[in-house]
Amino acid sequence: MVEERHEWATSLDSLLDQVWKRLARGVADRRAPARHPTLATISTDGMPQARTVVLRSADPTTAIATIFTDRSADKVDDVRAHPHAALHVWDNIAHLQMRLLADVAIKTGPLLEPIWDNLSHHARQCYGFQPASGDPIPDGLRYTKSPDVAAFAMLELTIQRMDILHLGYQHRRAEFLRNDQWAGQWIVP
Amino acid sequence: MVEERHEWATSLDSLLDQVWKRLARGVADRRAPARHPTLATISTDGMPQARTVVLRSADPTTAIATIFTDRSADKVDDVRAHPHAALHVWDNIAHLQMRLLADVAIKTGPLLEPIWDNLSHHARQCYGFQPASGDPIPDGLRYTKSPDVAAFAMLELTIQRMDILHLGYQHRRAEFLRNDQWAGQWIVP
Numbered sequence: 266m267v268e269e270r271h272e273w274a275t276s277l278d279s280l281l282d283q284v285w286k287r288l289a290r291g292v293a294d295r296r297a298p299a300r301h302p303t304l305a306t307i308s309t310d311g312m313p314q315a316r317t318v319v320l321r322s323a324d325p326t327t328a329i330a331t332i333f334t335d336r337s338a339d340k341v342d343d344v345r346a347h348p349h350a351a352l353h354v355w356d357n358i359a360h361l362q363m364r365l366l367a368d369v370a371i372k373t374g375p376l377l378e379p380i381w382d383n384l385s386h387h388a389r390q391c392y393g394f395q396p397a398s399g400d401p402i403p404d405g406l407r408y409t410k411s412p413d414v415a416a417f418a419m420l421e422l423t424i425q426r427m428d429i430l431h432l433g434y435q436h437r438r439a440e441f442l443r444n445d446q447w448a449g450q451w452i453v454p
Numbered sequence: 455m456v457e458e459r460h461e462w463a464t465s466l467d468s469l470l471d472q473v474w475k476r477l478a479r480g481v482a483d484r485r486a487p488a489r490h491p492t493l494a495t496i497s498t499d500g501m502p503q504a505r506t507v508v509l510r511s512a513d514p515t516t517a518i519a520t521i522f523t524d525r526s527a528d529k530v531d532d533v534r535a536h537p538h539a540a541l542h543v544w545d546n547i548a549h550l551q552m553r554l555l556a557d558v559a560i561k562t563g564p565l566l567e568p569i570w571d572n573l574s575h576h577a578r579q580c581y582g583f584q585p586a587s588g589d590p591i592p593d594g595l596r597y598t599k600s601p602d603v604a605a606f607a608m609l610e611l612t613i614q615r616m617d618i619l620h621l622g623y624q625h626r627r628a629e630f631l632r633n634d635q636w637a638g639q640w641i642v643p
Contacts, residue, residue: 303504305503307500312540366502452589
């Protein structure tokens, strides 16, 4: 038996443990691969959409992850119409692809004020554009920023399924399901 | 007027030109960011899906891009049911997010034999798994590879829309549409 690139990839438990470690690293470290996942949604006209987001939290106990967004962003319209999303990370350090399928809830309002209060002046610049995000403008800079908690929203992703692929000397792929208490099942890559 | 991080981001024409340059770099250079886009599709049960793919071609004249896949991969089932995809690239060198929305055609059979003949032995190992990709197996390595042109497929992505975001000293975002001959329109980031 050939030794594997990462010993943790050889059992379901340690593979899942590693997924949560890599996600936690993304939350804590702005240079970690999981810092910037791709969020895929379905637009109001039924088309797939994908964009980079910043991972703000990832809790292994509840299997809930969060991201922040401008309330006018297309992803908010998307999940309002179709409350599901895929969160995708390719971690080139761990040689690990993480495909998380989640139900999405949109959080806004007073609930978010404690989070808003903790954001830096710089971070707040991302929330509150005039005109609204996505509106046509005659020139690339013909917009203003008016940071406003009313323009701030959080997407809460309740993960239902994880499809995990490890690119080792031999590839391993596993599926983990919430409704199976994350026991895991090996599947063909 | 403050100088911009990248002069090419300040006009629609040069921005679009840069998009095609970055995509071409991805095709030619395995270390370029556009080498490994994320492909988002809609699964047969109507859920968003996303996974890393390898960009094989990107032609500015036709605005068609291609990727290769195992015929049993879930992305093939997805686009058979719903022939649209989003191809997403975050290019951290150009500070450029490229969101390409495309119609997808599945190519298989004798048409692909010239491409197959040019693949290395190593590359062919990605096409032809027993059992089929995604099937449950009792252990992570309980599968075999039998490279087979019959298991090889190409997804041809006819790009219809590009949503391009440049993260400069000030952010600029533009939308380019096939049915507008790619003239482009600035939109609010």
